[in-house]
Amino acid sequence: MNRQTTALVCVLGLAAGCAHDKPQSNAPVNVSMPAPAPIPAVPPAKNEPIDAALADSAKREIRQAFLSNDPIIRANAIEAAQKTLGADAHDIVQAGLKDKAPVVRFASTMAAGQLQLKDLHDQLLALASDPDQKVQIGARFALHRVGDVRLSHDLEKTAKSTDPRIREQTALVLGRLGEKSALKILALMVNDPDTDVRIQVAESMWIMGDEEALQVLVAGSVSKFADDQMYCLQAITGPKDRRVEPYVRGKLTGPYTEVCLVAARALGELGMDDGYTVAMQSTRSKEPRHRFLSALALGAIGRSDAQSSLATLLKDPEPSVRLAAATAVLELKPPGTAGM
Numbered sequence: 001m002n003r004q005t006t007a008l009v010c011v012l013g014l015a016a017g018c019a020h021d022k023p024q025s026n027a028p029v030n031v032s033m034p035a036p037a038p039i040p041a042v043p044p045a046k047n048e049p050i051d052a053a054l055a056d057s058a059k060r061e062i063r064q065a066f067l068s069n070d071p072i073i074r075a076n077a078i079e080a081a082q083k084t085l086g087a088d089a090h091d092i093v094q095a096g097l098k099d100k101a102p103v104v105r106f107a108s109t110m111a112a113g114q115l116q117l118k119d120l121h122d123q124l125l126a127l128a129s130d131p132d133q134k135v136q137i138g139a140r141f142a143l144h145r146v147g148d149v150r151l152s153h154d155l156e157k158t159a160k161s162t163d164p165r166i167r168e169q170t171a172l173v174l175g176r177l178g179e180k181s182a183l184k185i186l187a188l189m190v191n192d193p194d195t196d197v198r199i200q201v202a203e204s205m206w207i208m209g210d211e212e213a214l215q216v217l218v219a220g221s222v223s224k225f226a227d228d229q230m231y232c233l234q235a236i237t238g239p240k241d242r243r244v245e246p247y248v249r250g251k252l253t254g255p256y257t258e259v260c261l262v263a264a265r266a267l268g269e270l271g272m273d274d275g276y277t278v279a280m281q282s283t284r285s286k287e288p289r290h291r292f293l294s295a296l297a298l299g300a301i302g303r304s305d306a307q308s309s310l311a312t313l314l315k316d317p318e319p320s321v322r323l324a325a326a327t328a329v330l331e332l333k334p335p336g337t338a339g340m
Contacts, residue, residue, distance in 0.1 A: 039252040040277035046305040054311055054329055059085065061314060061326035066092050071101035073319050078104065080323060082111035084330035090117060097123050102132035109138030113145035113176070121146055133158070134169050141173040152177075159185050164194035171197060175204025183208055199228070203235035218247050230262040237269040245270055252278055257285075261293035268300030276301055283309045288318040295321060299328025307332065 062085065065077035078096045081089035089111065096108030097120065109127060112120050120142075127139040128151055137158055144152045158170040171189060174182040182204070189201045190213075199220055205213035220232030233251055236244045251263035252275055261282055264275020279297035282290040295313050298306040306328070313325035 039249070039274065040281070042273055042276045045273065045303050048304045048307060050304055050332060050334055051307055051311075054307060054314070057314060058326035058329035059088075061322050062330075063092065065319060065323045065326075066095070068319060070319070071099070071104050073323065074099065074101065075104045075107035076320070076323055078107040078111050080327040082114055084327055086115070089115065093117060094120060094123070097127060102130075102135050105130065105132070105135045106138045109135060109142045110173075110176070113138070113142030116145050118146045121148060133161075133163075133166055137166070137169050137173055141176060144177060155182075156185055159189060164192070164197050167192060167194070168197045168200045171200040171204050175200075175207045178208060180208075183210070195228075199231060199235070203238060206235070207238040209239065214244070218244070221247055221251065226256045226259055229256070229259045233259070233262050233266045234269075237266045240270060242270055245272065249274060257282060257287075257290055258293055261290065261297050265293070265297035265300045268297060268302065273301045273303055276303060276306075280306070280309060283313060288316075288321055291316060291318070291321045292324045295324035295328045299324075299331035302331055302333040304332050304334070 062077055062080045065073050066081070068074050068077070074096070078089075078092055081092045085092075093108050093111045093115065094117075096104050097112070099105050099108065105127065109124060112124060124139050124142045124146070125148070127135055128143065130136050130139065137155070140151045140154055143149070155170055155174060158166050159174075161167050161170070167189065171186060174186055186201050186205050189197065190205075192198050192201065198216065202213040202216035202220075206217055214236070217232045217236045220228045221236060223229050223232070229251065233248055236248065245267065248263050248266045248270070251259055252267070254260055260275075260278050264278045267273075267275045275297055279294045279301065282294035283298075285291055285294070291313060295310060298310060310325045310329050310332075313321055314329065316322050316325065
């Protein structure tokens with residue numbers, strides 16, 4: 001997950017961490033708790049059958065988004081396809097590896113790695129020498145994931161790059177690899193002079209169970225900068241550890257709508273629908289950014305009774321909102337399974 005790019009579904013943030021050398025305890029995290037604040041009441045869920053026609057429309061929207069002239073939308077479409085279409089995302093991912101925009105090629109390498117598309121090995125190997133260094137890093141991640149580890153040690157070098165964005169990208173993929181050996185490299189980056197690098201390092205280490213890294217993310221969730229709060233709130237839920245729930249819940253209300261919506265989404269990632277009303281309230285906001293984030297939150301929450309609101313957002317004039325809504329529709333849980 002890179003804060004320099006508008007990450008639609010944070011597929012780059014999806015990772016199953018591995019065990020850390022230090023066992024993960026059930027003790028409370030030693031960070032001051034945010035002051036409790038009243039949150040909007042959440043109505044009981046109405047388990048509505050998933051509308052097959054709506055789901056088909058969502059799939060078409062994702063494929064249409066990949067044809068956009070905007071490289072960020074194309075990159076986000078690849079992320080959405082990887083997250084929701086599974087094996088059916090293959091053709092989009094393969095095409096993205098040849099895209100003229102580096103951000104799209106990078107998203108495709110990450111998707112190929114996440115899906116372990118072994119048949120794309122040769123294309124990924126070619127991208128290991130891409131003109132863009134971020135794409136090179138993504139290619140090494142994907143190659144490692146499909147079983148070719150010959151270039152993986154190069155990540156130790158990029159972790160020491162003079163370019164902070166390269167160090168940040170390296171920290172990202174090390175976390176997604178989820179291997180103990182990556183922790184040794186990340187541990188050398190915890191005091192990086194760049195704030196974004198330090199936060200990405202903390203996210204990647206927390207994914208792998210590092211308790212001290214969690215402290216960094218919790219502190220960032222109360223930063224004076226809204227962007228830092230949003231990033232850290234989402235990152236804090238990576239391992240799906242419910243001990244972080246109080247820190248996230250405290251952000252459901254506050255002066256920044258965007259932060260509240262990210263908190264709603266983060267709780268959804270933890271299997272809770274406490275932010276459902278917060279998300280629903282912004283589906284008709286005049287601000288596209290709010291509609292975008294509300295769709296992401298509703299998708300993470302997964303309640304099937306959000307379908308009518310998402311159907312409206314699927315026709316939104318803003319392509320980013322439509323793509324977020326399409327992703328959310330395909331994340332909805334069948335009746336009786338939301339929150340599981």
